[in-house]
Amino acid sequence: MRFLLDGETIAIDNADPTGTLLDWLRYRQRRTGSKEGCAEGDCGACTVLLGDVSGDGEGVVWRAVNACILFLPMLHGRALMTVESLAKDGALAPVQRELVERHGSQCGFCTPGFVMSLHAKAIGAVGTVDVLVEDVLSGNLCRCTGYGPIIDAGRALTVEPRDDRVLAARLRALREAPLAIRYDDPLTGTTRQAFAPRTTDELAELYIAHPEARLVAGATDVGLWVTKQMRVIETLIFLGDVADLAGIEESEAGVTFGAGVRYSEAHPALTRLHPELGELIRRIGGTQVRNAGTIGGNIANGSPIGDTPPALIALGATVTLRRGGERRTMPLEAYFIAYGRQDRAPGEFVESLFVPRPAPDAVIAITKLSRRFDSDITAVLGAFALTIRGGIVAEARIAFGGMAGIPARAKACEAALIGAAWNEATVEAAVAALATDFAPLTDVRGSADYRLRVAGNLLRRLWVRQHSPDEPVSVLDPVLATHG
């Protein structure tokens, strides 16, 4: 595999397909500026920038990612920039100077990550344009109370896109045959293999031949299987190079997302579908996670607390699966059968997702509840799509995450609403019906009682917002950015 580090070609022979970029940088290259704080994509101390050739072929599109959960093959054919790349001839880059002058570092361990996240903003990287500095830094933790000066440093930066024509030409020249790796691992006595197809057709063929393979898009989940659970994944198919899996098509009827579209790339189109969807994307992980994780991955892995499925289910999304040359399309809720089980055959993969455009009079509310605003795992996520005509609830689609073993519709709650007058008594009856729909678990993120109570409160909040628009129902100012 080959990639560009500071513009120079790096070739790695016999790369471990689940070796992380951070370990390679720190222990093979002795580029120790990128730090390991958590090894699970949460703290951002390992933030680096990855570059792909832009659509017009003349530039490079950069995005900040966490090196600690980025597998080496995901670098193939890309450009890499680390904190060591910034200073030129001993002169610090503007972001570095701002941080020094504004006292933006104390212990300094998180600092290289902040430098890279802010440098991403300074060069107009994905997920930073017209975005608050606070959101750009949503995937970076500091514990020495340094956020104020760090944010000040970020606000002081001017955006100057790089002239990457030379780098883009080098990247184009680097495009070789699709990656295929075999790696003998002496530690586990296993042979690992990895593929990185370039087209959906190649992917379909490969997955039929290797139905045991683990498909990896952003590795924001699978990365932790390796770094935290020490799982051995023998066959991997990386999806990051499958160009026709990364398309977004907007129409009158709605938006079709390829399964490989990353959250940060989907963000503008989802915000145009409905601002609440945009707010939801803003709450998924941090910038680095949104720059790696994909819409398809969030569905395919079947998590009961994936953030997009409840919202997409409430909006009536459909998912298209493909196996070989065969495709089938189903309502998204039908894909989730039970905890750990999805309606997906061996060799079949999530190819695309269609989200219908909500009617202009649709009442939509999507709320994620978690202990932290940024970079946190959901306790309960409620998504409501109602149509109210003449004071009567004509339609209701309500879905929750964190309330069952799968993201699921609240059918009894919906039934209590549909056909009833839109008033407080109806809302209370629908809240009570949630106890019929769900028997949630107690875990570290919330007790069963807490989950059931806040699920009902989310519907009450929607009622208050509709009935008394002047009543404040949130202490948070939505930042709808300028995607609209």
Added chain:
Amino acid sequence: MAERDPALVRTGVVHTSLPHDSAALQVAGAALYVDDAPEPPGLLHLAFGTSSEAHAGIVAMDLSAVRAAPGVVAVLTADDIPGVNDVSPVAGDDPLLAKGEVLFHGQPIFLVAATSTAAARRAARLAKIDYDVRPALLDIDSGLAAGSLIEASQTMARGDADAALDAASHRLTGTVAIGGQDHFYLEGQIALATPGEDGQIHLLCSSQHPSEVQHLVAHLLHLSSADVTVEVRRMGGAFGARKLKRRCSRAPARWSRRRPAAPPNIAATATRTWRSPASATISRPATMSASTARGGSRASA
């Protein structure tokens, strides 16, 4: 001070906002922390084998699968510690490696030395330990009910508070409860030990109290303090959690856990035992479960 040091006056240090003296290195990624030091040849990588129980007797331990795992060089238990198996600063009640009994979930029981951190961590999971599980006290109420106190009660008094309260025209009662917290310094617990001449040990570690580490390591390894050199260049956050500051507890309760001196001690133990450089890089989950945290507290009046 400014009067005594003309240089300070000349450079305008006083009342001037100066950059932190490591800032330029930190923003360039050039400030060196323990894990950034080049690895010495033959470095052993260490990992703890830890308790899966909050409170239990250790009935039997079978570490044969750990010893046989790929990359493993050796395994150490409490019996291999040449000196005093204790890393508490005062109370003498906090073993580096548990023996016979574990008092909290995640408590270190044995130590694996291997050719890589991954090999050590993977092997550490292979132990077969038979526990005699005992009741665990997981909150303040259960600790109080069982009479299991972290330390002997202390009374601070001045005057006759009871009489003054009885005579007071108003009396308020209430309770303040604060949940447990982890300090979450960004750099995990870490140390690198290298052997010197005549059995001496050099420790590069991330500690707020290097002299205490020196003394504890010397006691642990049955060395003179002069045989132990502790070097601390900088820390990636600490907040008190890298300093031994509280007496330790026999209370079998997770909320009373602490073990800040562990990485330098285990690295030094391994180096002493095998005469090889040894590095203990403790993972974030192990750092949070096996090292100092602030327990929950409650005050009533």
